[in-house]
Amino acid sequence: MARTDPGEQSRRRRERILDAAFHAFSTRGYRDTAVDDIAGAAETSKGGVYFHFPTKDAIFRELMSTTADKLVAKVERAVALETEPVARAEAALKAVLGTFAGHRTMARLLFLDTVGAGRVFQQETNNLHDRFSRLIQGYLDDAVTAAAIPPLDTRITSIAWFGALNELVARWLLADQPGPLEDAYPALRAVLLRSAGVPETRIGAVPDPAAGSLFPEQPR
Amino acid sequence: MARTDPGEQSRRRRERILDAAFHAFSTRGYRDTAVDDIAGAAETSKGGVYFHFPTKDAIFRELMSTTADKLVAKVERAVALETEPVARAEAALKAVLGTFAGHRTMARLLFLDTVGAGRVFQQETNNLHDRFSRLIQGYLDDAVTAAAIPPLDTRITSIAWFGALNELVARWLLADQPGPLEDAYPALRAVLLRSAGVPETRIGAVPDPAAGSLFPEQPR
């Protein structure tokens, strides 16, 4: 056996291409990223890229799904630490915001870039959104079962939750000089919990979160 | 005087191009629509298109802004008919859902297509979202002032509202065989009003809306 097992070098190169593509896609978007750009950033050539991947799409798809996997795993790990339904929801929310706050690029890829692609990818995006909103729906259903919240339309509510989260992250990504994403947590938490009918006493907390430092007012 | 005043013909042609572009952009997306496609659909030529518009961008921008104008105007008209803050919010929500329900293409252009464009348009989208969420924020602020809802972070809440609405419409647009969009109104209304702290008594209404006909469960 060699010091580096066969294909190890190759695997590493493949990873470098993936990393380069991730960075390129999440900063310039899918369509504005040329395969040559990826090759250059990965210090290889176009031919090298096409040795490891059949098409440009394939690279994108792989990135999307593995990135989503990582995020879902992170959320599930955080949720598993709690038992009480509302606390689980809070943990999930915190995990997502925390992850995005630390990895802006990940957020870009999952929530903005997706969109810069074409017809084909709308399906991909759709699946991603569906996946997340069903994850949320599951937690909401549990909460209803546990009588932590009143019975409600968990489908619509989960879509609303995901949409709210998505929009918040998107605005943070596009803001000129965004504050820390976590600053939005208390307010978002309150909004979402209230929307699901969590009793006001359980929400508690102050309504005023130092008045919107996340999106500082900017004069027109 | 001629029967048709001069320029009238020209104006009509310009309108045809705009219509064709609207349809093309909202079905195939910005990048997948060639100027030749627009010209063809408008029964003119590429040169004809470029006589009326300086660039492809310009067509898109004009469509975006006039479409948004129409929607905002419709909302404001609906809102003006009510005086009580919560009723105003309900009217706005109903107006938006109703409009989209009747004009899927409009929804596509404003909420999905936007996104199929490039770097430049992200700014455009950003402005659009900002415009709508500030519209919402205004109503929320009024409601707080009128003490119809407790004081809360209206910025975050308005973003959440817009995001929820946006996501719901997007899912409806992308669903294989969507039910009527209005079916989601009761549930969405309840979720949003609750999220803003509207008292449960004011929301009233049944929690069960014939169990999600909007997104019928489909087997994998």
Add this chain to the structure above:
DNA sequence: ACGAACCGACCGACCGGTCAGTCGGTTCGC
């Protein structure tokens, strides 16, 4: 009343550039 001059609207061939994907050839590890 009539042709010359003019003009706005429109046409479509063409240019310049981009880019995904291909392929014949080279290098390197074993």
Add this chain to the structure above:
DNA sequence: GCGAACCGACTGACCGGTCGGTCGGTTCGT
């Protein structure tokens, strides 16, 4: 010396924007 890994010139398709030119109508000079 053999095959996996890699290189980069090249192909073919696409597309936004340009431009010389056409044509039906209106105006003007006489």
